Amino acid sequence: MADHRPEGPLTRILLKALLGLLMRVLFRPRVEGAANVPGTGPVILAGNHLTFIDSMVMSLVVERPVYFIGKDEYVKTPGLKGRLMAWFFTSCGMIPVDRDGAHGGVAALMTGRRVLEEGKAFGIYPEGTRSPDGRLYRGRTGVARLALMTGAPVVPVGVIGTDRIQPSGAGLPRISSFTVRFGAPLDFSRYEGMDRDRYVLRAVTDEVMSHVMRLSGQEYVDVYATKAKAAASDHDKAA
Template sequence: MFYWFLKWIALGPLLRVVFRPQVEGSESVPDEGAAILASNHLSYADWLFMPLTLPRRVTFVAKAEYFTTPGVKGRLQRLFFSGAGQVPIDRSGADAAAGALMSAKKVLGEGGLFGIYPEGTRSHDGRLYRGRTGVARLALETGVPVIPTAVVGTDVVAPPGKKFGSFTRPVVRFGRPLDFSRYAGMENDRYILRAITDEIMYEIMRLSGQEYVDKYAGVAKEEAKRAEAEAKRLESEAETAEEQKKAS
């Protein structure tokens, strides 16, 4: 019940008035019944704007810390994230992926909409990265359709590393539902899982217009950090050499 208060009475109208998000293809999302919404991930604001364009609740997994922090802050966090359609998952342990899968299967088993970001983390440069196969395994184990989804402009509203950027009208696009029932019983075949995931990512790329990089986002982020650190080191060495040259 608090979710609907949050969405329609408090946060929803404010976001609609300020940002006026646009939606395309919402008819692809069923009025009832389970479905997986597989989306690109540009900003922490994605999970606010995407569900806002639908009349149904969309559930995502969130860090367990949001639900276990003690004190008044912890209670407010739990109220907010629970009301906004989040369910907890501990991503720190070896079984985090399995825990996320179980949480998702419970939501889908109850006929809900489950939102997932196949890239696994936000894109640091606006490009679309290789999807992880958990979304394919989830689709095969539950037998529900996957609806490719693209959010555009949220990285302008809330760029990586910043709480707020600038005003724009985010766009949410829903593609045609993808049915993978032809692969039923093959959820342990890694080649099938990769093929399904790549098909989903292709549809997301088509909807979002992003450049695709066949590399995991987490790997790309680490490479970018190392390259930035190396550039700073070289710059520092060059400045030191220039100072030494002037001193001599």
């Protein structure tokens, strides 16, 4: 049996224990396939993205620490509130990165690579943004690039019901149950050295998204979520 003891600062361990207890008491989550997450070594957790709290949920149901990329604006708010937010998000495993501009995607990718090369667990949402309507959208190839550059296995994750807890635009979370399903690790070592081949990257990404779709039970849309959001916004403006 792999050793899943928490690692990192004492504050992170205590915060995770407290939030984990509150989560189990209030939301009674159902977790399936948690043993599929390796106890040690680099691993990519690739999941669907329904709402803001998905990263926190995944961090709490996985016994080892999980690191995510987050917008640096979350830790730049001035004053006491800003310092508390920065402490909370970073303690939950968020790594702040400036994702705006031409180099935002590269910075996020390189940060993920560094995390994996340090032998840690890295969480990523291949859709690139939250689903606008609860469906699963086409994956970006960053997950494939990370897998092929680092050799880390990819564990697909399906999250169900977190959008009922924190609907878009809602304030305080609502009390509702949710489910997190972890699939078997996917090994893409057969594509070693092919991280610049766009056809390979697309094939790997589509394979990951296929597993995420089966785990989450979502309807799949072969369009990028960002394009779907832009189209919906244009439609609303025209209306």
